[in-house]
Amino acid sequence: MAQIFAYIVHKGGVIDDTAAELAVAAKKIDAGADATAIVTGTGADLDTVCNEAAKLFSQVWKFDNQALAYPNAEVVRKLLVSVLPKDAIFLVPHDTFGMDLGPGLSIKLDVPYVPDVIEIEPAEGSTFKMVRQEYSGMAHTHVACDLGAGGVITPRPGVFQPGDESDAGGQVSDKSDQVGDLSAKRRFLEVVEAEMGDVDITKADVLVSIGRGIEDEENIELAEELAEAMGAVVSCSRPIVDAKWMEKSRQVGTSGQTVKPKVYMAMGISGSFQHLGGIKGSPFMVAVNKNPKAPIFQVADVGIVEDILEFMPEMTEKIEELQ
Amino acid sequence: MEILVCVKRVPDTAENEIEVKSDGTDIERDDLVYSVNEWDNYAVEEAIQIRDKVGGSVTVVTVGDEESEEVLRREMAMGADNGVLLSDSAFEGSDGKAIASILKAQAEAGNYDLILCGAQADDGAGQVGGMLAAMLDWPYASLVNHIEIIDDKKVKVGREIEGGNQELNEIELPCVLSIQTGINEPRYVGIRGIRKVASVDIPVKGASDLGIDPATVGEAGAKVKRLDYFVPELGEGAEILEGSMEEKIEKLIEMLKAKGGLK
Ligand SMILES: Cc1cc2nc3c(=O)[nH]c(=O)nc-3n(C[C@H](O)[C@H](O)[C@H](O)COP(=O)(O)OP(=O)(O)OC[C@H]3O[C@@H](n4cnc5c(N)ncnc54)[C@H](O)[C@@H]3O)c2cc1C
Ligand SMILES: Nc1ncnc2c1ncn2[C@@H]1O[C@H](COP(=O)(O)O)[C@@H](O)[C@H]1O
Numbered sequence: 001m002a003q004i005f006a007y008i009v010h011k012g013g014v015i016d017d018t019a020a021e022l023a024v025a026a027k028k029i030d031a032g033a034d035a036t037a038i039v040t041g042t043g044a045d046l047d048t049v050c051n052e053a054a055k056l057f058s059q060v061w062k063f064d065n066q067a068l069a070y071p072n073a074e075v076v077r078k079l080l081v082s083v084l085p086k087d088a089i090f091l092v093p094h095d096t097f098g099m100d101l102g103p104g105l106s107i108k109l110d111v112p113y114v115p116d117v118i119e120i121e122p123a124e125g126s127t128f129k130m131v132r133q134e135y136s137g138m139a140h141t142h143v144a145c146d147l148g149a150g151g152v153i154t155p156r157p158g159v160f161q162p163g164d165e166s167d168a169g170g171q172v173s174d175k176s177d178q179v180g181d182l183s184a185k186r187r188f189l190e191v192v193e194a195e196m197g198d199v200d201i202t203k204a205d206v207l208v209s210i211g212r213g214i215e216d217e218e219n220i221e222l223a224e225e226l227a228e229a230m231g232a233v234v235s236c237s238r239p240i241v242d243a244k245w246m247e248k249s250r251q252v253g254t255s256g257q258t259v260k261p262k263v264y265m266a267m268g269i270s271g272s273f274q275h276l277g278g279i280k281g282s283p284f285m286v287a288v289n290k291n292p293k294a295p296i297f298q299v300a301d302v303g304i305v306e307d308i309l310e311f312m313p314e315m316t317e318k319i320e321e322l323q
Numbered sequence: 324m325e326i327l328v329c330v331k332r333v334p335d336t337a338e339n340e341i342e343v344k345s346d347g348t349d350i351e352r353d354d355l356v357y358s359v360n361e362w363d364n365y366a367v368e369e370a371i372q373i374r375d376k377v378g379g380s381v382t383v384v385t386v387g388d389e390e391s392e393e394v395l396r397r398e399m400a401m402g403a404d405n406g407v408l409l410s411d412s413a414f415e416g417s418d419g420k421a422i423a424s425i426l427k428a429q430a431e432a433g434n435y436d437l438i439l440c441g442a443q444a445d446d447g448a449g450q451v452g453g454m455l456a457a458m459l460d461w462p463y464a465s466l467v468n469h470i471e472i473i474d475d476k477k478v479k480v481g482r483e484i485e486g487g488n489q490e491l492n493e494i495e496l497p498c499v500l501s502i503q504t505g506i507n508e509p510r511y512v513g514i515r516g517i518r519k520v521a522s523v524d525i526p527v528k529g530a531s532d533l534g535i536d537p538a539t540v541g542e543a544g545a546k547v548k549r550l551d552y553f554v555p556e557l558g559e560g561a562e563i564l565e566g567s568m569e570e571k572i573e574k575l576i577e578m579l580k581a582k583g584g585l586k
Contacts, residue, residue: 072492074462096484099442100465103419103453112546113419115448129550134446135334138341139350142550185462185495189479194487206584212337230579231586242505248487256487263584270336284582286575287561291340302578303561304571315572319585322576 002126002150003085004035007092007101008053009071013045015052017157018093023056023168024160025091028120029128029147034058037170040068040076047172054170061175067182073100074184081108082180087150094154095254102154111150114143118159123147136272137295156273157254197249199233206232206263209252211275212239213268213289213308220245222312223267229319235259237269253278267308271296288312324379324472326370327435328403329426329452330363332387332394333445347551359394362441364401366502368509369470370439371402377472380404382433386414386425395525400516401509411529416542419447423454425540428533430459436475440501442466449501456499464494466503 006022008015019037026035037057039050042064053060061083067075084090090105092098094116106113119131126148132141145151201207208227214220220234227234234250241251252259253275260281267288269275276299279285287300290307297303304311334341338356359367370381382405383398385391395406409425417425430438440452442465449465456463468489469481475496482490483503494500530537538544564571579585 073465096466096482099449100453100463100482103450104457104463107420107423107454107457113450113454114547115450131555132448134552135336135341135350136445138336139343139552140555141552143547144550145547185498186464187493189491189493191484192481192489192491194489230584232584238504244508251487254485255483258486263579263582265584284578284584285561286579286584292563293340293342297561297563298555300561302575303563304575305563306568306571311568311572314568315575318569318572318576 002087002089002147004029004033004089004091005084006035006037006057007076007090007098008037008039008049009093009095009097010039010041010045010049013048015049016093018095019053020056020162020165021155021157021160022091022093023165024162025117025120025153025155028160029089029123036061038080039063040065040071040079042066042069050172054172055167056165056170058168058170060170060172062172063179064174064176065179065182068179070188071097072184072186072188073097073104074186075182077101077105077108078182078184079179080105083175083178084109087111087148089147089150090152092152092154093157095157098154102152106152109150109152111152112145112147113152114145115154117153117155133273136270138270138293158273158277194248197247199250201233201235201250201252202257202259204233204235204259205261206230206265207235207252207259207261208232208265208267209235209237209269210240210267210308211237211269214240215268215309217243217245219309222309222316226312226316229316232263232265237275266296266300267312269296270294271299324373324377324437324475325433325435326374326379326381327430327433327438328363328367328370328381328383328398329438329440329455330367330383330385330394330398331360331441331444331447332357332385332391333360336445343552343554347553350552357390359397360441360444362443362502362504364398364509365504365506366439366441367398367401367403368507369502370437372507373437373470373472374404379436382407382435384409384426384429386410386417386422392525396520396523397512397517399520399523400512406523406525408525408527409529409533410527411537413530413535413537413541416545417540418545418547419450420454420546421540421544423451423458425533425535426451426455427458428535429528430455432533436496437478438497438499440499442501442503452499452501459497459499462494462498463500464492464498465501467500468503468506470500470506
């Protein structure tokens with residue numbers, strides 16, 4: 001079996017949750033594997049991260065270099081192509097870094113790429129069956145891929161949840177002297193933090209969250225009225241922000257805000273993983289959607305199959321009657 | 324600036340309820356409404372805006388069947404100058420890598436400074452742009468939500484990263500960028516616009532025109548093979564409330580009161 005490597009995402013000296021998830025995914029590929037963690041960066045923080053990674057992986061390769069201070073995928077790819085063995089199976093989370101790195105890396109390593117994987121089934125020989133989703137989760141597919149000569153796989157963050165694995169007691173090897181030429185045609189400049197809006201949805205206990213099912217900008221009023229009656233705040237999914245109907249600060253999801261309400265009302269939202277990725281603390285989730293097969297019904301506590309444009313005003317009225 | 328934009332015709336997820344066929348070979352395609360992949364539409368709009376600012380031309384290209392021509396025409400109605408359809412029976416069943424290699428042949432046939440893709444396709448996996456860049460040995464940035472042309476050698480791009488934060492980069496031309504939704508507001512295309520380009524000639528290129536060995540693409544060349552479509556075994560799933568609208572609302576209100584969802 002090919003050797004398995006996992007790229008460790010970290011920020012400010014803190015190892016990302018996906019590190020443990022990649023350890024779980026590596027075991028799914030090869031239960032007996034001694035997977036190797038790859039940690040890139042620079043400074044004292046890096047050792048903290050390496051020590052954390054060593055609890056999850058039996059080997060840790062540390063690459064400390066000023067050029068790796070920020071994880072620029074074009075630079076990291078150059079490093080990986082020079083240090084990975086030819087038939088490596090390389091895991092990196094399907095986040096904004098993995099999406100930047102994975103496709104090009106697979107070409108440079110000349111191995112298959114299997115993106116956004118949510119399940120890895122036991123192999124027959126070196127051919128693996130993996131599960132992916134299409135159409136924002138409305139259809140699932142099995143894909144087959146021979147990893148005998150290596151591969152790049154990006155497991156979806158949050159899917160491969162660790163149990164109570166014991167400390168891997170891994171060895172950290174400093175491989176910084178193997179870092180060669182890291183010049184690249186893309187230069188990182190800076191990160192601009194997202195702007196805060198007028199309302200902080202992360203502090204709300206009850207959210208009435210609207211998605212593309214709202215259909216028209218004018219209909220947002222219906223959600224505002226319902227929220228007002230409930231004592232809730234209005235948040236939304238990404239397409240509402242893309243359409244410039246609401247401020248970015250109202251967007252729930254991986255590229256928006258992370259919210260922790262007690263109650264989450266998903267109105268006309270399909271339930272893509274990027275949206276659900278922004279909802280933490282397992283709130284009581286109500287989904288109203290006119291499609292009985294919408295993926296949101298798999299994760300909600302309560303589901304109602306209705307047109308939100310009829311449902312919301314009626315609910316508002318009912319609540320007002322009660323008051 | 325000569326810009327190539329890669330676009331794909333996909334079932335429109337906003338217009339369709341995607342359902343899996345009972346034998347699992349495909350999704351139900353009867354009566355599906357197709358359109359241009361949402362992300363690609365933003366890419367074309369961005370290309371048009373860049374051209375209008377600094378000059379040059381915008382070419383839209385797709386790998387697909389005859390019916391894919393309609394999305395090229397739509398994007399030309401938006402303002403793209405040229406369209407090219409890459410079509411051949413040998414291309415059918417291609418995986419992302421094969422699509423990228425077909426697009427690479429088109430890229431090399433032209434003299435492009437910039438190639439734009441969508442960040443992902445509804446039925447894809449966010450891979451074609453990054454692969455194309457690596458094959459061309461051009462620099463790449465994904466999830467781009469801001470482009471600023473500095474000069475004819477470099478551009479400044481913003482990438483949307485976690486939490487809606489923006490990562491700014493400087494990238495040398497020629498390069499490949501994959502575009503995230505929300506970067507602009509794609510213009511509306513009316514029936515009149517479509518009519519205007521209805522008779523414009525759209526060249527079709529096959530494997531031999533592009534110098535592609537049929538064995539390396541299509542079903543035969545695919546390294547990652549889709550075996551089936553399926554509906555997953557559901558966990559508990561939601562408790563679906565039944566009854567009239569009024570009954571559902573009453574039940575929900577009781578539940579919300581218990582959960583502190585009503586003041
Ligand atoms: C890198 C990346 C980051 C992303 N980050 C985010 C993010 O942070 N947040 C986010 O939300 N998305 C994010 N997305 C987008 C995400 O993939 C989905 O496209 C998006 O979440 C879909 O939003 P939606 O559910 O509102 O729309 P859709 O998927 O179009 O769903 C609309 C739903 O409304 C239902 N509906 C339609 N009309 C009605 C009606 N009248 N009444 C009732 N129901 C109706 C439909 O049945 C459907 O289920 C990201 C994507 C990428 C690639
Ligand atoms: N068949 C195709 N023809 C042209 N461009 C494509 C094709 N498939 C994918 N692309 C481009 O690659 C992007 C990402 O697609 P994917 O990797 O399939 O998710 C799309 O948004 C398009 O810009």
